[in-house]
Amino acid sequence: MRKKIVAGNWKMNNDLEAGKKLAQEVLDKATGNEEAQIVLGTPFIHLTALAESVVGKKGIEVAAQNCSDKAAGAYTGETSAEMIKSTGVNYVILGHSERREYFNETNEQLAAKLDLALVNNLTPIFCCGEPLEIREADTQYDYVKKQLTESLFHLSVEDFAKISIAYEPIWAIGTGKTATAAQAQEMHAELRSHLASKFGQEAADACPILYGGSCKPSNAKEIFEGVDVDGGLIGGASLDADDFLAIVNSF
Numbered sequence: 001m002r003k004k005i006v007a008g009n010w011k012m013n014n015d016l017e018a019g020k021k022l023a024q025e026v027l028d029k030a031t032g033n034e035e036a037q038i039v040l041g042t043p044f045i046h047l048t049a050l051a052e053s054v055v056g057k058k059g060i061e062v063a064a065q066n067c068s069d070k071a072a073g074a075y076t077g078e079t080s081a082e083m084i085k086s087t088g089v090n091y092v093i094l095g096h097s098e099r100r101e102y103f104n105e106t107n108e109q110l111a112a113k114l115d116l117a118l119v120n121n122l123t124p125i126f127c128c129g130e131p132l133e134i135r136e137a138d139t140q141y142d143y144v145k146k147q148l149t150e151s152l153f154h155l156s157v158e159d160f161a162k163i164s165i166a167y168e169p170i171w172a173i174g175t176g177k178t179a180t181a182a183q184a185q186e187m188h189a190e191l192r193s194h195l196a197s198k199f200g201q202e203a204a205d206a207c208p209i210l211y212g213g214s215c216k217p218s219n220a221k222e223i224f225e226g227v228d229v230d231g232g233l234i235g236g237a238s239l240d241a242d243d244f245l246a247i248v249n250s251f
């Protein structure tokens with residue numbers, strides 16, 4: 001069976017104390033028998049503390065929300081995949097639409113980030129998703145498949161097997177407007193068959209594809225029922241331990 005993952009994306013929220021408190025609350029309230037792998041995607045400042053306090057406990061993992069597309073050197077303000085790994089965390093979220101939109105990340109740069117994450121034994125959660133105008137023009141499948149082609153299709157089958165994908169329609173992020181369960185399932189199935197065309201059916205079938213965009217305790221169960229929906233990438237609702245764990249327990 002495919003691995004299920006529910007990852008929180010705290011975005012730029014929580015100072016150090018607030019982040020430690022939230023992570024501890026998730027750890028305290030988790031049973032350790034969740035159906036889904038729990039991942040907390042936090043700002044860089046939390047990684048070292050949370051690597052010690054929660055990583056590996058009750059199966060919880062922690063993710064950075066980005067890494068540099070450069071390995072090392074004179075790149076002021078950047079944080080490398082190697083540095084992230086050295087904190088003791090094991091995951092990294094790459095290609096979030098906010099990074100693409102506000103920091104101009106391109107599919108090509110994301111391919112370089114993915115390579116560096118994999119070389120440094122970080123598990124990437126690779127984000128993709130279309131803006132509203134693309135959905136309205138009904139060209140969303142081609143748009144999202146292109147994101148995958150340009151950032152992932154250089155990988156070996158072996159490396160591809162290490163990554164997860166998060167489909168996040170931009171029009172559903174932070175808007176309270178989710179994709180319907182049918183829209184999510186349809187896109188996930190399209191993406192899986194696209195991945196199969198490159199990496200083979202077996203590898204595509206093993207790849208967790210998460211949904212993100214206004215996922216909440218009230219709608220998670222219905223969304224997660226899609227056969228190709230293997231969990232969620234949760235923004236706003238991941239800032240509350242009870243809401244986040246309710247989503248984790250929605251399978």
Ligand SMILES: O=C(CO)COP(=O)(O)O
Binds near residue numbers: 172174175214215236
């Ligand atoms: O961007 C998201 C997760 O990465 C989704 O955010 P919301 O759950 O707040 O819509």
